[in-house]
Amino acid sequence: MKRWNTVAIVGVGLIGGSIGLALRQRGLAERVVGIGRRQTSLRTARRAGAVTSTTTDLGKGVAEADFVVVCSPVGRIADHVCQAAQFCPAGTLITDAGSTKQVIVEALDGKLPRGCRFLGSHPLAGSEKSGASNAMADLFEGRLAILTPTKNTRAEDFDLLEHFWSSLGSVVVQMTAEEHDRALALSSHLPHAVAAALAASVPEACFRFSGPGLLDTTRIASGDPDLWTQIFCQNRANVLAALDAFLRHLTALGDAVRQGDVEPLKRLLALAKKNRDALGS
Amino acid sequence: MKRWNTVAIVGVGLIGGSIGLALRQRGLAERVVGIGRRQTSLRTARRAGAVTSTTTDLGKGVAEADFVVVCSPVGRIADHVCQAAQFCPAGTLITDAGSTKQVIVEALDGKLPRGCRFLGSHPLAGSEKSGASNAMADLFEGRLAILTPTKNTRAEDFDLLEHFWSSLGSVVVQMTAEEHDRALALSSHLPHAVAAALAASVPEACFRFSGPGLLDTTRIASGDPDLWTQIFCQNRANVLAALDAFLRHLTALGDAVRQGDVEPLKRLLALAKKNRDALGS
Numbered sequence: 001m002k003r004w005n006t007v008a009i010v011g012v013g014l015i016g017g018s019i020g021l022a023l024r025q026r027g028l029a030e031r032v033v034g035i036g037r038r039q040t041s042l043r044t045a046r047r048a049g050a051v052t053s054t055t056t057d058l059g060k061g062v063a064e065a066d067f068v069v070v071c072s073p074v075g076r077i078a079d080h081v082c083q084a085a086q087f088c089p090a091g092t093l094i095t096d097a098g099s100t101k102q103v104i105v106e107a108l109d110g111k112l113p114r115g116c117r118f119l120g121s122h123p124l125a126g127s128e129k130s131g132a133s134n135a136m137a138d139l140f141e142g143r144l145a146i147l148t149p150t151k152n153t154r155a156e157d158f159d160l161l162e163h164f165w166s167s168l169g170s171v172v173v174q175m176t177a178e179e180h181d182r183a184l185a186l187s188s189h190l191p192h193a194v195a196a197a198l199a200a201s202v203p204e205a206c207f208r209f210s211g212p213g214l215l216d217t218t219r220i221a222s223g224d225p226d227l228w229t230q231i232f233c234q235n236r237a238n239v240l241a242a243l244d245a246f247l248r249h250l251t252a253l254g255d256a257v258r259q260g261d262v263e264p265l266k267r268l269l270a271l272a273k274k275n276r277d278a279l280g281s
Numbered sequence: 282m283k284r285w286n287t288v289a290i291v292g293v294g295l296i297g298g299s300i301g302l303a304l305r306q307r308g309l310a311e312r313v314v315g316i317g318r319r320q321t322s323l324r325t326a327r328r329a330g331a332v333t334s335t336t337t338d339l340g341k342g343v344a345e346a347d348f349v350v351v352c353s354p355v356g357r358i359a360d361h362v363c364q365a366a367q368f369c370p371a372g373t374l375i376t377d378a379g380s381t382k383q384v385i386v387e388a389l390d391g392k393l394p395r396g397c398r399f400l401g402s403h404p405l406a407g408s409e410k411s412g413a414s415n416a417m418a419d420l421f422e423g424r425l426a427i428l429t430p431t432k433n434t435r436a437e438d439f440d441l442l443e444h445f446w447s448s449l450g451s452v453v454v455q456m457t458a459e460e461h462d463r464a465l466a467l468s469s470h471l472p473h474a475v476a477a478a479l480a481a482s483v484p485e486a487c488f489r490f491s492g493p494g495l496l497d498t499t500r501i502a503s504g505d506p507d508l509w510t511q512i513f514c515q516n517r518a519n520v521l522a523a524l525d526a527f528l529r530h531l532t533a534l535g536d537a538v539r540q541g542d543v544e545p546l547k548r549l550l551a552l553a554k555k556n557r558d559a560l561g562s
Contacts, residue, residue, distance in 0.1 A: 124492045144490065173489075186483050187490040191498040193538075196553035197531035198475050199560075201523070202467050209425065209468040210560055211405045213501040217472040220494040221557040225550035232538045232546060242482070243535045247528075250478035254524045257474075257513045265513060269506035272477035276502040279480075279491050 001167055002160075004029040008065035008088070010058060010080050012036050012045035015097045015123065016071030017132030018139035020050030022168045025137040035061035045132040059087035067164070068094040069121075075230035078107040081118055091115040093157050095164075097123055099184065100234040101148045101177035110152040119157050120148040120177060122184070123170055130224055141169035148177040185238030190246055192228055193239065195221040282448055283441075285310040289346035289369070291339060291361050293317050293326035296378045296404065297352030298413030299420035301331030303449045306418040316342035326413040340368035348374060348445070350402075355379040356511035359388040362399055372396040374438050376445075378404055380465065381515040382429045382458035391433040400438050401429040401458060403465070404451055411505055422450035429458040466519035471527055473509055474520065476502040 007023055009016045012034040023029040034051030035058050036042045042054035055061040062068050062084045070080045077096045081104075084094055094116060098104055101120045108118040124144040127134065145165035149158050162172045175183070199221035202214065232239050249268065256265035288304055290297045293315040304310040315332030316339050317323045323335035336342040343349050343365045351361045358377045362385075365375055375397060379385055382401045389399040405425040408415065426446035430439050443453045456464070480502035483495065513520050530549065537546035 124490060126492065126494075143492075146490075183487050183490050187487045187495050188492060190482065191479060191495045193531065193534055194475055194479050195494075195498050195557075196550050197527055197534055198472060199553035199557040200530045200549055201471070201527045202556060204556075204559070206464050206468045207556075207560055209405060209427075209464045211407065211424075211469060213407075213476075214468050214472045215560060215562070216497045216500045217476050218553075218557050218560065219497045221550075221553040223550075223554070225547050225554055228550050229543055229547045232534075233541055233543065236538055236541065239538055240535060243531070243538075246478055246482040247531070249481045250474065250524070250528070253474055253478055253513075254521060257517055257520055257524075260514055260517065262510055262514065266506050266510045268481055269477050269502075269504075269509050272480035272499075272502040273504070273506055275483060275485075275488075276476075276480040276499050278485070279488055279496060279499065281496070 001028065002163055003027070005066050006031040006033060006064045008033045008035060008062040008068045008084070009051065009071060010035045010061070010068065010084060011071035011073075012041055012050060012054075012132050013071065014127060014130050014132070014134050015125070016069070017045050017048055017050040017135030018125070018137065019069055019071065019097070019168065020045065021048060021135045021137040022140060024049060024052070026167065028167055033061045033065065041132065048132045048135050050132050050135050058083050062088040065089065065092060068092060070094065070096040073227045073230050074098040074100050074104065074234050077104050081108050082112070085112040085114060085116040088116065093160060094118050095121045095161055097121055099188065099231050101180045103234045105148055105150065105177040109150045117154065117157055119153055119161050121161060121165065122146045122148070122180060123165065138169065140165065143170055145170035145172050146180055147172060147174050148180050149174060150177075181235050182238050185235055185242040186245070189231060189235055189239050190242040192220055192223065193232070193243060194246060195219070196228070282309065283444055284308070286347050287312040287314060287345045289314045289316060289343040289349045289365070290332065290352060291316045291342070291349065291365060292352035293322055293331060293335070293413050294352065295408060295411050295413070295415050296406070297350070298326050298329055298331040298416030299406070299418065300350055300352065300378070300449065301326065302329060302416045302418040303421060305330060305333070307448065309448055314342045314346065322413065326416075329413045329416050331413050331416050339364050343369040346370065346373060349376070351375065351377040354508045354511050355381050355385065355515050358385050362389050363393070366393040366395060366397040369397065374441060375399050376402045376442055378402055380469065380512050382461045384515045386429055386431065386458040390431045398435065398438055400434055400442050402442060402446065403427045403429070403461060404446065419450065421446065424451055426451035426453050427461055428453060428455050429461050430455060431458075462516050462519050466516055466523040467526070470512060470516055470520045471523040473501050473504065474513070474524060475527065476500070477509070
């Protein structure tokens, strides 16, 4: 298994911290440099054992990296990748872990200076919890990591990135950035929008009547509002299309309830149950 | 603590089975008679240790009961309570465990023959799993049990029912049936409608991209379609009002995404996070 000398991780929250922890615990990297804006986050990452050194200076942090992973909020990824490409060793491969891909890939693909290349990643792992204090070395174990190569992508870069995520335990799949954003709008961004609207709809007076149903259904609404604002805005068209599909089903359900139309209501609930049972636990 | 001679449970699924199991394990009832339509369910309840005897004949099952709990799907509760009142000992108290209350209470309150009385209950416990094979003796431990007395309710009946649920570990609260149905439409029925519409909206091709977010948000959509059809139809007006409140928030979110209106989007997501954080885990 390939061993890296220095991996630089820009953004050491839950995802960046978990990557660092996994690299360290699996003995995959000699040095892991954690780069962030806030000393408190960097300290948390050091204490969690996710990084071997830290800095708030992105240029210094990537100076000796033989691989860079940008785990910033999606709205800052392109900017951080460009900065990294200016200061890292010439010819370095840079990836990200962003929940959207099209805007980021379009901004970076084939456009980095000094022989550096960007190849997008999205590990389908995470939690409503944030911060390196919640980092887990096994966060990526058995989970999908989506790579989004383009016609500019070199085969050896793809292989290297595939190896990287595989060595953290992920199952790697390949899609275009467009396919990624369309699929994730339905499987991830729509659930977040729905959970947030639901959590916003329940008045405080009803909190005491919450059972496991409301708790499960709204759990991801605890996610970071800034981060999700960026995700929704970067994947606007697909998110709106997914919302439309959802609203068609919810409106059909509401109409059936209004008219006491038992059979269509049962059919819709049966389709929902069939889908949910197929998703597994 | 009061010990019952014979408790009859009509409907031995998850709730009825868990009541039986709790009564048995806590030594609160000498005999627990399980009454159901299907021999397989009754056998499951016997094997789970939730009942001491079973029958498919409701009349025979309640003949010696000093307390009857009807745990049928909400659309059949009123009918089963009426049947029980014809065959149980004169003057017996009958309750239910239904997720709706107004339709049931209106059908039964002060209307039972032979000195029998109905007083509605709703234990806020359950799961997307069904059947006595999933029954748990501690299902009601620390959970709310809502009682819905009316002006016809005798104080001693209320005390008895309060004692019953308390002895299973529940925290008892009192509401009118109207208040109950309005609150539960928001805290339970709306989440189910939303989870079902979401599960119905996600195409099979996207299932492999599901993360914990989609899984949590749709978990309750695995619930029984027949049961939930009955709940939605019995609580129609409140469910429709709750859907409207939800749609207002989701539409606002969609509009903000469409217009790239970052601040209103952040505010809505921040309100959702505040509410969700307040709900606890």
